[in-house]
Amino acid sequence: MPLATTRRTGLVDQVIAQLRVLIVEGEWSIGSRIPTEPELVEALGVGRNTVREAVRALAHAGLLEVRQGDGTYVRATSELSGAVRRLYTSELRDVLETRRAIEVEAARLAAARRTEEELALLTETLGRRDAALAAAEWEAMVRADTEFHAHVVEASHNSLLTELYAGFTEAVMASVATGVAIDNAATCVEHVSHSALLAAIRDGDPAAAAREAGGFLNEQLDRLGEAEDSAVQG
Incomplete structure (x- = not known):
């Protein structure tokens, strides 16, 4: 242009x-x-x-x-994205904790409010993400994983959560990519799954959806702590 x-x-x-x-x-x-x-x-x-x-x-x-x-x-x-980028240039832990704060509530709301069209989009996106993961196509997996989480937030039908998360997308993608690097190709498939989260949203179970969203991020934070401990000991 x-x-x-x-x-x-x-x-x-x-x-x-x-x-x-x-x-x-x-x-x-x-x-x-x-x-x-x-x-x-x-x-x-x-x-x-x-x-x-x-x-x-x-x-x-x-x-x-x-x-x-x-x-x-x-x-x-965008201005919001710029503010978020200033945040995630510091600590991955901060990003994961912020993701947890947004994604747990978004998952809860999505289970109660999602449409059939949104469920179909979530299913398709998770399918692409899992196929890329199984093939160890890490860049494609990171993109699709980030899209999946964004679609969950959109399915919450909360405009402010959606706007906040849209500005947070670059930080989410960076945290997903870093998580893959921490897990490495040998363990990533074992650790990372969102099928239970999708099932809870499909079944209209807000409590289960929130539990799955929070549990996944708690696991990420635990593995980050393990990686930090190993780095200190090394």
Whole structure:
């Protein structure tokens, strides 16, 4: 998507809006370096101060990260996602505990509120996830696992939980990938299963769904603790 030359009114807001579109629509992907300040000035037809203010605003919102002497990089695709990314750059334990807080209640609600269409989507997604897991196709497994958890939250029909979790998706994916690395290929299939969670949602059993969602994450936290202990002892 090419940058459009801005009008002369509300320049900073216009530049912020155009840069945001490039980020949200994936023209500038997460982790990529955006064009330099002189390049943006030329493309947009505005002054350096306008570009600088727009970049500063997006950095403050968490979408961009300014690295002195290196450039400016895309950090997240939304303000909420940017805030979450600041959280999960610290501790995996924090992410898992936050997931537990959201996913347990979402699973409980999904068991009571899910539609047949949502159940079909959950079943299909878990099938893809399990097939990738059995084939040791780890990247595909991580993507499908993350999708499955997101669909559970969507099936809760709680708009705020869904919005929070949408901003949390990148952290969830990172925690799933890290969990696979902790378990390793030899033990991952044995440890990781969501079939009981899907069954509880299918059967309309909120208590069982909450128990399964929390139990899985508790197991992840226990294994993380074991890995941390081993690292200290090693």
